[in-house]
Amino acid sequence: MNINFKELANKYQTPYYVYDFDHITNQYEELKGAFRARKSLIAYAVKANSNLSVIKHLANLGAGADCVSIGEVKRALKVGIPAYKIIFSGVGKIDDEIRQALELDILMINVESDAELQRVEIIAKELGKVARISIRVNPNIDPKTHPYISTGLHENKFGVDIDTAKRMYIQCKNSENLDPVGIHCHIGSQLTQLQPIKESVKIIADLVRNLKAIKIELSFMDIGGGLGIVYKDETLIDTNEYAQSVLETMFGLDITVVCEPGRFMVGNAGTFVTKVLYEKVNGNKRFVIVDGAMNDLIRPSLYNAYHRIEVLNDNKEFSDCNLVGPVCESGDFFAKNIELPKTEHNDLVAIYSAGAYGFTMASNYNTRGKVAEIAIENGKDRLIRRRETFEDIIALEEEFIK
Numbered sequence: 001m002n003i004n005f006k007e008l009a010n011k012y013q014t015p016y017y018v019y020d021f022d023h024i025t026n027q028y029e030e031l032k033g034a035f036r037a038r039k040s041l042i043a044y045a046v047k048a049n050s051n052l053s054v055i056k057h058l059a060n061l062g063a064g065a066d067c068v069s070i071g072e073v074k075r076a077l078k079v080g081i082p083a084y085k086i087i088f089s090g091v092g093k094i095d096d097e098i099r100q101a102l103e104l105d106i107l108m109i110n111v112e113s114d115a116e117l118q119r120v121e122i123i124a125k126e127l128g129k130v131a132r133i134s135i136r137v138n139p140n141i142d143p144k145t146h147p148y149i150s151t152g153l154h155e156n157k158f159g160v161d162i163d164t165a166k167r168m169y170i171q172c173k174n175s176e177n178l179d180p181v182g183i184h185c186h187i188g189s190q191l192t193q194l195q196p197i198k199e200s201v202k203i204i205a206d207l208v209r210n211l212k213a214i215k216i217e218l219s220f221m222d223i224g225g226g227l228g229i230v231y232k233d234e235t236l237i238d239t240n241e242y243a244q245s246v247l248e249t250m251f252g253l254d255i256t257v258v259c260e261p262g263r264f265m266v267g268n269a270g271t272f273v274t275k276v277l278y279e280k281v282n283g284n285k286r287f288v289i290v291d292g293a294m295n296d297l298i299r300p301s302l303y304n305a306y307h308r309i310e311v312l313n314d315n316k317e318f319s320d321c322n323l324v325g326p327v328c329e330s331g332d333f334f335a336k337n338i339e340l341p342k343t344e345h346n347d348l349v350a351i352y353s354a355g356a357y358g359f360t361m362a363s364n365y366n367t368r369g370k371v372a373e374i375a376i377e378n379g380k381d382r383l384i385r386r387r388e389t390f391e392d393i394i395a396l397e398e399e400f401i402k
């Protein structure tokens with residue numbers, strides 16, 4: 001990726017996110033190719049980056065969508081992902097979301113509890129529909145990642161245990177309004193070890209075979225997302241080995257493999273670019289203050305996440321500092337105790353690997369408008385979301401002032 005950040009800053013101002021769409025294409029093709037031995041559906045996890053143009057790009061490549069709200073489902077439909085490639089997951093679906101998902105006739109609803117299954121059945125009955133169901137199994141496997149993004153242990157709120165899942169499948173089979181079509185598991189995000197994935201996929205494949213023996217035949221085996229990316233120096237899971245070890249578990253089954261990558265698709269396509277406002281020294285601590293902040297990219301503050309950072313100037317005089325934003329919280333930092341060169345007002349700073357869970361986790365904290373998003377495709381840049389103005393931010397409140 002060779003992007004002229006300076007030119008983009010002149011054209012669109014800062015801060016901004018820029019995404020390399022060609023990188024997204026390569027990531028999609030790599031994963032799709034790895035599963036070529038089977039029928040597969042790559043259902044992009046929209047939560048990672050839900051910009052309509054990003055989803056559209058993936059739609060054009062043939063991707064489906066893994067959604068966790070009806071809003072995400074509508075985003076996917078809006079840019080042309082066909083309903084039959086859309087999955088709706090999430091531990092807390094609202095009745096109205098279930099109703100809309102059924103009316104929109106999406107591929108399947110990924111059910112995460114017994115209680116939810118009862119709700120789906122009631123709503124499907126009211127609508128006179130048959131709900132296609134997938135059940136999220138919690139395999140109780142430690143994915144060995146950050147605890148906030150680990151989901152596959154019984155202590156996490158996600159999915160149901162194997163015995164509950166079996167009961168739920170039988171209930172589906174006996175219901176006129178439920179059709180069991182899929183099984184799902186997702187053990188966590190930013191995974192860099194294959195073993196836990198292998199173990200959990202084996203658990204669900206065994207369950208699929210057990211169900212087949214009692215005449216419950218599933219069509220989709222959804223292995224979740226979670227493939228890690230390089231932020232620093234991580235050794236990654238090889239996509240071919242990943243696909244191979246998944247496919248190996250599926251012997252004797254005529255089933256479509258589904259996976260739901262988010263970060264893998266867009267993480268390293270994105271860079272957050274901000275500019276230096278000031279430098280200051282408190283005691284003997286140096287601070288570089290930039291115009292971007294935790295409300296734009298919260299991963300460092302929230303997870304202590306590492307993002308590679310580069311100041312785009314030629315200064316060779318490096319020293320230790322904290323790179324911070326203007327928000328009134330000590331937690332507003334991009335990096336602490338990092339060696340950066342001496343900066344001048346308006347120097348640009350690139351924060352890499354910011355394409356996933358960057359913009360989608362942004363807020364208007366401190367009445368800061370969400371930043372612009374830019375796409376680069378075939379060497380050409382285009383705006384894909386304009387910067388929010390003050391008027392945008394107050395638009396939903398203004399009429400209520402008394």
Ligand code: LLP
Nearest residue numbers: 045186189190225226227260261262263357
């Ligand atoms: N499928 C399910 C059911 C998920 O819960 C997730 C992510 C994915 C797929 C996509 O996972 P990925 O391929 O992107 O790892 N905000 C955090 C990450 C939260 C992930 C939540 N679930 C971060 O910034 O690291």
